[in-house]
Amino acid sequence: MSRLTPNSATEGFFQEQPRLGNQYDEDLYLQRLIQAYLPVELSQASGASSPVGLFRDIGAKTIEPEVFRWIDDAEKNKPYVEELSTFGKPKGVLHTAAGWKELGKMAAREGIIQTAYEDKYGPYKRIVQFTKYYIYCPSSAIYTCPLAMTDAAARVLELQLSNASLSTTKRSVFQDAYNNLTTRDPAKSWTSGQWMTERAGGSDVRNSETTAFQQSDGTYLISGHKWFSSATDSQMSILLARTPTSAGLSCFFAPLKHADGSWNGVRIVRLKDKLGTRALPTAELELKDMKGYLVGEEGKGVKYISTMLNITRVHNAVSSVSFWRRGLAIVKAFAKVRKTQNKELWKNPLHLSGLAKMEVQFRANMQLTYFTVALLGFDEQGMPEKRAPWMPKDGKEVALMLRVLTPLVKMVTAKATVSSLAECMECLGGVGYLENEQELNIARLYRDANVLPIWEGTTNVLSVDIIRAFTKGDSLAALNTWLGRVFDGQGHNSLREARAVLRTTWNDIKQFAEKASTEEALSKCRDLSFGIAFVVMGAFLIVDADRDGDPLAIEVALRWILEGIGREGFQAVGATSAPAIFQRRFGWKEKAEVDCRLVFGHGLQAEARL
Ligand SMILES: Cc1cc2nc3c(=O)[nH]c(=O)nc-3n(C[C@H](O)[C@H](O)[C@H](O)COP(=O)(O)OP(=O)(O)OC[C@H]3O[C@@H](n4cnc5c(N)ncnc54)[C@H](O)[C@@H]3O)c2cc1C
Numbered sequence: 001m002s003r004l005t006p007n008s009a010t011e012g013f014f015q016e017q018p019r020l021g022n023q024y025d026e027d028l029y030l031q032r033l034i035q036a037y038l039p040v041e042l043s044q045a046s047g048a049s050s051p052v053g054l055f056r057d058i059g060a061k062t063i064e065p066e067v068f069r070w071i072d073d074a075e076k077n078k079p080y081v082e083e084l085s086t087f088g089k090p091k092g093v094l095h096t097a098a099g100w101k102e103l104g105k106m107a108a109r110e111g112i113i114q115t116a117y118e119d120k121y122g123p124y125k126r127i128v129q130f131t132k133y134y135i136y137c138p139s140s141a142i143y144t145c146p147l148a149m150t151d152a153a154a155r156v157l158e159l160q161l162s163n164a165s166l167s168t169t170k171r172s173v174f175q176d177a178y179n180n181l182t183t184r185d186p187a188k189s190w191t192s193g194q195w196m197t198e199r200a201g202g203s204d205v206r207n208s209e210t211t212a213f214q215q216s217d218g219t220y221l222i223s224g225h226k227w228f229s230s231a232t233d234s235q236m237s238i239l240l241a242r243t244p245t246s247a248g249l250s251c252f253f254a255p256l257k258h259a260d261g262s263w264n265g266v267r268i269v270r271l272k273d274k275l276g277t278r279a280l281p282t283a284e285l286e287l288k289d290m291k292g293y294l295v296g297e298e299g300k301g302v303k304y305i306s307t308m309l310n311i312t313r314v315h316n317a318v319s320s321v322s323f324w325r326r327g328l329a330i331v332k333a334f335a336k337v338r339k340t341q342n343k344e345l346w347k348n349p350l351h352l353s354g355l356a357k358m359e360v361q362f363r364a365n366m367q368l369t370y371f372t373v374a375l376l377g378f379d380e381q382g383m384p385e386k387r388a389p390w391m392p393k394d395g396k397e398v399a400l401m402l403r404v405l406t407p408l409v410k411m412v413t414a415k416a417t418v419s420s421l422a423e424c425m426e427c428l429g430g431v432g433y434l435e436n437e438q439e440l441n442i443a444r445l446y447r448d449a450n451v452l453p454i455w456e457g458t459t460n461v462l463s464v465d466i467i468r469a470f471t472k473g474d475s476l477a478a479l480n481t482w483l484g485r486v487f488d489g490q491g492h493n494s495l496r497e498a499r500a501v502l503r504t505t506w507n508d509i510k511q512f513a514e515k516a517s518t519e520e521a522l523s524k525c526r527d528l529s530f531g532i533a534f535v536v537m538g539a540f541l542i543v544d545a546d547r548d549g550d551p552l553a554i555e556v557a558l559r560w561i562l563e564g565i566g567r568e569g570f571q572a573v574g575a576t577s578a579p580a581i582f583q584r585r586f587g588w589k590e591k592a593e594v595d596c597r598l599v600f601g602h603g604l605q606a607e608a609r610l
Helices: 028-037 051-061 065-076 098-110 122-139 144-161 168-182 301-337 349-381 395-427 429-433 442-449 459-471 475-488 493-515 518-523 525-548 551-562 588-600
Strands: 080-084 090-095 192-195 211-214 220-229 236-241 250-255 266-271 283-295
Touching: 028 051, 028 122, 028 349, 028 525, 051 098, 051 122, 065 098, 065 122, 080 266, 090 266, 098 122, 098 144, 122 144, 122 301, 122 349, 144 168, 144 192, 144 236, 144 301, 168 250, 168 283, 192 220, 192 301, 211 283, 220 236, 220 250, 236 283, 236 301, 250 301, 301 349, 301 395, 301 442, 349 395, 349 525, 349 551, 349 588, 395 429, 395 442, 395 459, 395 475, 395 525, 429 442, 459 475, 459 493, 459 518, 459 525, 475 493, 475 525, 493 525, 493 551, 518 525, 525 551, 551 588
Parallel strands: 192 236
Antiparallel strands: 080 090, 211 220, 220 283, 236 250, 250 283, 266 283
């Protein structure tokens, strides 16, 4: 009897390598959103310098082997501090990896932040900028953390510079910093830190102990301890400190180093040892007479930090969906080459069903994110003359909706991304847990994503903020007006029931918010916030489906609203629908076909390489 040939380390079956394609071209849903959110003269423009040309260019660069090598280098060569010289003299030199620095230069060259401050695209600046950011982010080794704070600092300084009564000294200092934050020249480009969190609290900064004393020349000397400082390699920071002459905290601008390269009163106590974000130098800092400049009015620091948070929270949301999207891209590429039970994995109805569910959730999260990004652009640049009928009517409605949607989008996308990336890892089986090659490394994305629900406001803190915005001020009324327009719209017939379900759920939430005591509303605000998200995201999906009657867009709206997918995660208010498993709108074969179209953009009969 002839012997069977065993496999070995070099012989036998080897899995064909899954490959990522251009991260713009492959992302069909992003392309749909670009058509919806940019006016035709921008979305239809062709050529290398058109928005789509730029997105496609970054979509190619972001998966180049060199970029994956930079990520690898940044992850493996973690930042460290060279504390002392050979002879014991304090040095405090912070070292970061070469790959980390290259990823930063790439961001400056591509204008990942700068686009929002350049004289192009008017009210659509934020859509163009955040689309670039979204494509770049999963390949950035979370360089997007300093970029988010850079964007926020640039906005705060921009607003300060628009104040005619700013002193000459401050104008010169702030203008210089602003120019460096917004230049595309990698040799001059700055990033900024944002220091709020102290040992006493990050969610609640009222017990901050850092102090600032004014000098005769108007500058301040700032001393204290900051418990979490990401981007310690930045050139400047915006920070909170307490002055002796005001009860409220004040906001300061301070360069990290003097012109000769020595620290401006900053000592790195230690770098944090973290689950993820390994390339990012997050430190505990001691400040001793750090020279800084007051930003805005004394005692009103939280107001200026709120301006920053409104921007960094949108960054957090875009980071979340971008990580999620990269996870899905890897999962799809893998399913196209992997076989199970001698059949292609991408055709397996059970596997497809899980992917289709994630696709529905992803699309709903993308809708909320892009709408919020659009509103941020309108809030900063003014409303465009011509705009889609489903956009808010005026600047006031924009501001009121933004007040609720900013914490909402940060909260929802971060939570959904963490659980979805865990699912994405599982979709690859054992290799989903491995970190060998950056192109396929979902585990890195998962580690990094776990910080997204924590910094810039935890889920609890954000839901308290959402409900406060609801119960105080006019945000509830503004959202109610906007939703009313969607519910009353003459949309697609097949969405009539979905509209009715959303309206009923919204009325339940509204009644609860109007009647509940503050204590009761706060105790349930997490479920309430997820309930609001279900309705708002459902409304966006209806608007999206009504735009062109696209059958897949209708399908997504129905699954989100009527089949329970959008209701996962909240129970307290309005959770009355039947579980999705009992709904039978079509047989399993037909469902697998629709699932496949949703996930891959083509049917089950297509060739694997489409
Ligand atoms: C990797 C990393 C980098 C960071 N970088 C920075 C940085 O650059 N700058 C900076 O300033 N900070 C930074 N932070 C800090 C971060 O913003 C804070 O950790 C976060 O805001 C939470 O604050 P805390 O750690 O003090 O937790 P706490 O505020 O003590 O929260 C503890 C728990 O209490 C809950 N909680 C708090 N308030 C309420 C409430 N009102 N109702 C119900 N529950 C509540 C929270 O949800 C949380 O579960 C970073 C953190 C990490 C992990």
